[in-house]
Amino acid sequence: MLNNIKGFRSFYTKATAFSLAIVFSVFLAVAHEHEHKNDGANTEDTAHAVAEADSNHATHAAGEAQHGEAHGTEKFDAGKMIMEHVADAHDWHLWGHTSIPLPVILYSSRGLAVFSSSKFEHGHADYNGYRLEHGHIVAVNENGSVNDEITASIWDISITKNTASLFISLVIMLLVFISVAKAYTRNPNSAPKGLQAVIEPLVIFVRDDVAKASIGPKYQKFMPFLLTVFFFIFINNLLGLVPVFPGGANLTGNIAITMSLAVFTFVITTINGTKDYWRHIVAMPGVPAWVLVLLTPIEILGVFLRPFVLMVRLFANITAGHIIALSFFSLIFIFGEMSPVAGLGVSVFSLAFTVFMTCMELLVAFLQAYVFTLLSAIYFGSAVEEHHHAEEHH
Amino acid sequence: MELVKPAFGLIFWMFVSFGIILFLLKKFAWKPILEMLDEREKTISDALNSAQKAKEEMAALKAGNEKLLQEARNERDQLLKEARDAKETIINEAKTKANEEANKLLAIARENISNEKMAAITELKNYVATLSIEIAEKVLKQELADANKQKELVQSLLKDTKLN
Numbered sequence: 001m002l003n004n005i006k007g008f009r010s011f012y013t014k015a016t017a018f019s020l021a022i023v024f025s026v027f028l029a030v031a032h033e034h035e036h037k038n039d040g041a042n043t044e045d046t047a048h049a050v051a052e053a054d055s056n057h058a059t060h061a062a063g064e065a066q067h068g069e070a071h072g073t074e075k076f077d078a079g080k081m082i083m084e085h086v087a088d089a090h091d092w093h094l095w096g097h098t099s100i101p102l103p104v105i106l107y108s109s110r111g112l113a114v115f116s117s118s119k120f121e122h123g124h125a126d127y128n129g130y131r132l133e134h135g136h137i138v139a140v141n142e143n144g145s146v147n148d149e150i151t152a153s154i155w156d157i158s159i160t161k162n163t164a165s166l167f168i169s170l171v172i173m174l175l176v177f178i179s180v181a182k183a184y185t186r187n188p189n190s191a192p193k194g195l196q197a198v199i200e201p202l203v204i205f206v207r208d209d210v211a212k213a214s215i216g217p218k219y220q221k222f223m224p225f226l227l228t229v230f231f232f233i234f235i236n237n238l239l240g241l242v243p244v245f246p247g248g249a250n251l252t253g254n255i256a257i258t259m260s261l262a263v264f265t266f267v268i269t270t271i272n273g274t275k276d277y278w279r280h281i282v283a284m285p286g287v288p289a290w291v292l293v294l295l296t297p298i299e300i301l302g303v304f305l306r307p308f309v310l311m312v313r314l315f316a317n318i319t320a321g322h323i324i325a326l327s328f329f330s331l332i333f334i335f336g337e338m339s340p341v342a343g344l345g346v347s348v349f350s351l352a353f354t355v356f357m358t359c360m361e362l363l364v365a366f367l368q369a370y371v372f373t374l375l376s377a378i379y380f381g382s383a384v385e386e387h388h389h390a391e392e393h394h
Numbered sequence: 395m396e397l398v399k400p401a402f403g404l405i406f407w408m409f410v411s412f413g414i415i416l417f418l419l420k421k422f423a424w425k426p427i428l429e430m431l432d433e434r435e436k437t438i439s440d441a442l443n444s445a446q447k448a449k450e451e452m453a454a455l456k457a458g459n460e461k462l463l464q465e466a467r468n469e470r471d472q473l474l475k476e477a478r479d480a481k482e483t484i485i486n487e488a489k490t491k492a493n494e495e496a497n498k499l500l501a502i503a504r505e506n507i508s509n510e511k512m513a514a515i516t517e518l519k520n521y522v523a524t525l526s527i528e529i530a531e532k533v534l535k536q537e538l539a540d541a542n543k544q545k546e547l548v549q550s551l552l553k554d555t556k557l558n
Contacts, residue, residue, distance in 0.1 A: 177423035222421035
């Protein structure tokens with residue numbers, strides 16, 4: 001037993017070190033890729049079958065691989081592949097050459113432009129004076145050169161893959177929770193059934209263990225936001241783990257989304273802040289003036305730091321999970337390039353680890369939703385808290 | 395790096411759609427769900443409370459019943475004892491009375507008997523006397539019917555009679 005644990009521990013340590021090394025090398029590769037800005041997603045197609053069998057990352061990888069084929073070019077670039085799959089895109093890649101084109105909506109000094117992203121032909125064609133360059137839309141002149149002035153004026157509110165995924169997840173939420181609410185109003189005071197029985201423990205968990213515990217008696221006001229955020233993050237984390245459409249977008253691992261959520265938390269905290277809350281920030285009662293000189297800037301910084309940390313934590317956790325899972329897949333291709341046998345051998349190991357990582361990600365999916373909700377609740381709690389005997393506390 | 399640069403479009407759509415969803419869910423989902431949960435919890439706690447109360451009442455009732463039963467039992471025992479005592483007394487009294495009555499009757503009977511006896515004896519005496527006289531009369535009549543016999547009797551009588 002002890003030996004087993006020891007064995008597992010050393011195995012785990014090695015595996016962790018190994019995976020860290022891989023992630024590091026991926027980042028290096030990305031940096032490298034950025035320097036050179038070389039176009040072309042390139043890989044050989046030996047491991048297509050293996051890759052297609054598994055997660056969305058693999059599906060994407062296979063797609064990329066086929067892209068590479070189309071180019072007829074050289075090496076598999078793990079960093080590029082991974083970054084393309086944790087980042088946003090203007091079309092929703094399904095498999096092989098098949099992808100769903102999404103609407104491009106641009107407003108620039110040229111005016112409003114709305115068209116399908118299929119017009120870009122995956123970056124191979126200009127359309128309407130715009131060009132898709134490394135996932136970004138830039139304005140081009142008649143002669144094909146990039147027009148920096150107009151590019152700077154572009155407001156890109158295209159429905160990207162993440163935006164589409166956002167809409168899908170929100171529609172799922174609407175359908176699920178309104179139907180659950182209907183179930184409640186239809187059969188009041190009866191035991192929960194079906195979907196209701198799945199949702200109810202989570203709702204009660206958020207209410208009792210998050211809101212009531214952190215905010216106190218005024219928790220009711222914040223319940224709608226806390227519940228919405230909890231389920232939004234949880235559902236999107238889970239959707240991110242689903243390899244095929246409508247899952248697969250890395251929504252909660254997108255900094256724009258986590259930033260928006262953090263801003264919501266920040267705004268709600270700020271507008272609900274009591275006099276006490278602000279007094280504790282600007283001039284902590286019971287603290288000597290010379291300490292305040294030091295403390296007040298820290299407190300004020302803390303006000304902004306809190307949502308910032310919320311944003312980074314969710315983004316980093318989810319993105320890291322995706323990157324690690326993708327890294328294990330890249331191993332297949334990297335070793336497959338050396339020899340097909342090595343690729344096959346590594347695929348067993350990679351698959352096992354990806355399964356393990358996916359299980360971890362299931363835990364993380366819940367954990368991060370919980371942590372974000374809990375911290376938001378704690379911030380709301382500090383905003384509405386009443387210090388009756390503030391002096392005694394300090 | 396690309397990853398940590400928030401895209402404007404996504405932020406825009408996120409704010410718009412998340413805001414709408416927050417409003418819709420708040421109105422159509424969370425409000426009814428939370429209300430119903432509260433209501434159900436209240437119902438359950440009320441039901442539990444009333445069950446507890448009923449249990450206590452039952453226990454009190456049971457204790458009361460037990461007490462009543464005990465009292466009834468005691469009372470019954472008391473009544474039985476009293477009845478038994480009364481029975482004894484009545485029987486004893488009856489016995490005494492019966493004895494007395496019997497004795498009285500016996501005494502009367504005895505007196506009557508003695509009275510009757512005396513009367514009978516008296517009557518018998520009288521009758522015997524009368525009968526004797528009649529017999530004597532008849533005997534005398536018969537004996538003295540014959541002159542000789544009369545002389546004989548007188549003779550005998552005279553013979554017995556000593557002349558002092």
